[in-house]
Amino acid sequence: MKKPLMLAACLMVASPALAEDKPVLTVYAPDYFTSEWGPGPAIEAGFEKSCGCDLRFVAGDVLPRILLEGDKTAADVAIGLNTDVMARARATGLFAPHGEDVGRLTLPIAWTDDIFLPFDWSEIAFVYDKTKLKNPPKSFQELLDAPADAYKIAIEDPRSAISGLALLLWVKAVYGEKAGEAWEKLAPKVLTVTQDWSTAYGLFTDGEVDMVLSFTTSPAYHRIAENDDTKVAAIFPEGHYFYTEVAAQLKTSKQPELAQKFMDYLLSDAFQGMIATANWSYPSIIKPGFLPEGFETLPRPEKTLFFSETEAEALRGPALEEWRAAFGK
Structure with missing residues (x-):
């Protein structure tokens, strides 16, 4: 990952x-x-x-x-x-x-x-710095409904990054036939679309964006490797897509x-x-001792969203067209 x-x-x-x-x-x-x-x-x-x-x-x-x-x-x-x-x-x-x-x-x-x-x-999520973003969205819908200038977000291109593809399917899982409308609301808050995850996350750690599409487990790195607990995954009640x-x-x-x-x-x-x-x-197999301190306290979504490989493949084309329409590509 x-x-x-x-x-x-x-x-x-x-x-x-x-x-x-x-x-x-x-x-x-x-x-x-x-x-x-x-x-x-x-x-x-x-x-x-x-x-x-x-x-x-x-x-x-x-x-x-x-x-x-x-x-x-x-x-x-x-x-x-x-x-x-x-x-x-x-x-x-x-x-x-x-x-x-x-x-x-x-x-x-x-x-x-x-x-x-x-x-x-893991599950995909939007990660933010709690010392810089004082009012993070408490739900996916709150993120969409926020003013266009409320957040600066970096996401990955679904055509080149599988994490970006997972975001397409996350939006589809939450909003179904209204996914296109969801993208229209999210697009103004997306500062940049990167070719890969590393570039997007680098923009976040450099302070260029408020939030980045990453994983619920990403804050564990900062906690354990950097002794930094300021990085947080926003957990939404609508559920998070399994990756x-x-x-x-x-x-x-x-x-x-x-x-x-x-x-x-x-x-x-x-x-x-x-x-x-x-x-x-x-x-993929969790046993006692496999999760170090800093991992066990990570917040987990109450609902895990997932499409089978057949469903994901069938949805990929239509979901990509909805994304392209919102981003003018």
Whole structure:
């Protein structure tokens, strides 16, 4: 999940000397994932302790790259997809069953899928600084009804960022056929639409905007890493849209045994126990001790909103047109 201060992306590639005589597991991941502040370095170190392999992350737009490469893809595993793009990923026929017991998951929704494996989750939310924004909206409707100059907000473009797509579906889940009207009310308060989450969050931390589209778990980073409790997620009674990241192994993998070991690792105590502070989100399996102080006190919405992958794919086109109409694009 895209988290605070992950503003630099890099390709995590082990040196040839270290990788000599070791099998290579190639994992396609989002840019943020492999950054210095992302979960990639910790995952790489943790998995390589037991796999006897060289784990290599290839950073970029995961699904578009796999769609382009097809069955010639070099990926053994794809990580960092979410439910709103799963239908398109599944339609490729390129992914293999994960082989995991999903009955162990502690998600706020039921999960039965045998291809895509959730490894973390949160809900999307507007995050603000309580020392700077004295009267934050107490509901989605209050946000919409506020004067045009009441807030300066940064959101992500739904055409390039899956967090932006999640916002489209959040608005659709709350307002249904009146989603277009909701966008017309929200648009004047949106100062900028960015290509990715990192840029939007950077504008927020730099003080350029009052609120940013992020996650209910984003304030945990500031609390734990910076000892700063001023960043808060606005919790709305209308509910918040569920956002989970998933991984899947490729049928075309040249290292199928290693790929399966990696899927096993994603639900291991070692992985799930570090995900809260490695990726600033809830682990998909929560056990005692997995949530550090600063996480357990995060406010949670009373209502979790969610569209299945089929529903999300069907709604994506119409919802995008409503968004474009409001923003004149």
